[in-house]
Amino acid sequence: MTSAADTQAPHHPGPLGETVVYAYLGPEGTFTEAALLSIPGAQDAIRLPAPSVNSALEMVRSGRASAAVVPIENSVEGGVSATLDALSAGTPLRILREVLVPITFVLAVRPGVALADIRTVSTHTHAWAQCRDWAAVNIPEAEYLPSASTAAAAVELSEADPSFDAAICAPLVAQRLGLEVLAEDIGDVRDAVTRFVMISLPGLLPEPTGSDKTTLVIPLPEDHPGALMEILEQFSSRGVNLSRIESRPTGMFLGDYFFSIDADGHVADARMADTLKGLHRISPDLRFLGSYPRADHRETEISRHTSDEAFRAADIWLESLLNGY
Numbered sequence: 001m002t003s004a005a006d007t008q009a010p011h012h013p014g015p016l017g018e019t020v021v022y023a024y025l026g027p028e029g030t031f032t033e034a035a036l037l038s039i040p041g042a043q044d045a046i047r048l049p050a051p052s053v054n055s056a057l058e059m060v061r062s063g064r065a066s067a068a069v070v071p072i073e074n075s076v077e078g079g080v081s082a083t084l085d086a087l088s089a090g091t092p093l094r095i096l097r098e099v100l101v102p103i104t105f106v107l108a109v110r111p112g113v114a115l116a117d118i119r120t121v122s123t124h125t126h127a128w129a130q131c132r133d134w135a136a137v138n139i140p141e142a143e144y145l146p147s148a149s150t151a152a153a154a155v156e157l158s159e160a161d162p163s164f165d166a167a168i169c170a171p172l173v174a175q176r177l178g179l180e181v182l183a184e185d186i187g188d189v190r191d192a193v194t195r196f197v198m199i200s201l202p203g204l205l206p207e208p209t210g211s212d213k214t215t216l217v218i219p220l221p222e223d224h225p226g227a228l229m230e231i232l233e234q235f236s237s238r239g240v241n242l243s244r245i246e247s248r249p250t251g252m253f254l255g256d257y258f259f260s261i262d263a264d265g266h267v268a269d270a271r272m273a274d275t276l277k278g279l280h281r282i283s284p285d286l287r288f289l290g291s292y293p294r295a296d297h298r299e300t301e302i303s304r305h306t307s308d309e310a311f312r313a314a315d316i317w318l319e320s321l322l323n324g325y
C-alpha cells in the first residue's frame with residue numbers, strides 16, 4: 001500500500017549539487033528503507049542509513065542530506081515520539097510527502113535455535129508493542145531488549161556473539177541476512193500500517209491537490225481552563241477536520257506540553273490559512289511543519305460555508321463595508 005509513491009506528486013527535495021541524497025532510519029532492511037524506496041527517484045539517489053531518527057534529521061539540518069525519511073505514526077501503536085519530539089524543536093523542518101507501508105513481522109533466529117531456546121528477544125520498541133500479545137503466548141519466558149530499529153536487531157543477531165536469541169524484523173531482512181524464520185506474521189493486529197514522512201529544510205510547498213494534510217506543533221499557550229478548547233475551536237469554526245492530535249511533554253518542566261496535530265487541507269486553502277492565523281494569535285510559537293498530499297488520496301470534505309468562495313465573498317463584503325457601501 002505504498003500509495004504515496006505516485007508519479008504525479010510534485011514534491012521532491014531540491015538536489016544537493018546534482019545528486020539527491022536521502023537519509024533514513026537504518027540500517028538497510030528497516031521498514032523506513034522500504035518507505036524510502038517507494039518514493040519515485042529514490043532508487044537512483046544516494047541513500048544514507050542513520051542510526052536514529054534524530055541523526056537522520058540532523059543530516060538534513062546540517063546539509064549532508066537533501067531530505068530524510070522517518071516513521072511518524074503507526075496504526076496500532078500511535079505516534080513515534082522520537083520523530084514528533086525531534087520535529088518540535090531545533091532548526092525548523094518541513095514535511096514534503098507521506099508514505100504508508102503495510103507492516104508484517106517475523107520472529108528470526110540463528111539457524112538451529114528453537115522457540116523453546118529463546119530467553120531474550122530484541123526489536124524496535126514500536127515493533128515490540130505490535131507483537132507483545134503474540135510474544136506473551138509463544139515466548140512467555142523471553143525478556144525484551146530494545147534496539148534502534150527492527151533491522152538493527154536482525155543485523156546484530158546475524159553477527160558473532162549477539163547479546164540476544166531472537167529478533168523481530170521484516171521478512172526480507174531476515175532472508176537477506178540468512179536468519180531462520182520461526183514464525184511469520186506475528187503482529188497482534190492484522191493489516192497494521194506505518195506512516196512515514198519525507199522531511200527537508202523549508203522551501204517551496206507542495207501544490208494543493210484537494211487531498212492534503214497540514215501538520216502543526218502547537219505549544220499550549222498558558223495553563224488556564226479552556227486553553228485546549230480555544231485551540232480546537234480555531235479548527236472547528238472553520239470546518240477543518242483533524243486526523244491526529246497528540247500531546248507530548250516539552251521536556252522543560254512537568255506539565256508543559258505541546259500538541260502535535262494533523263489537519264485535513266492545505267495552507268493554500270482559505271479556511272486552513274484563516275485557522276493558522278487564529279492559532280498564531282493564541283499560540284505565536286506554533287510550528288508549521290508543512291502541507292502535503294495525503295497518501296490515501298482521500299478528498300477533503302468542504303462544507304458550503306467554509307469553501308474558498310465563501311471566504312472570498314466574505315472578504316469582498318467586508319471590503320465594501322469599509323468603502324462605505
Ligand SMILES: O=C(O)C(=O)C[C@]1(C(=O)O)C=C[C@@H](O)C=C1
Nearest residue numbers: 030031032071124126149150194
Ligand atoms: O525499525 C524499523 O524497521 C523502522 O523502520 C521503525 C518502525 C517505527 O518506528 O515504527 C517502523 C515501522 C514499524 O512500525 C516498526 C518500527
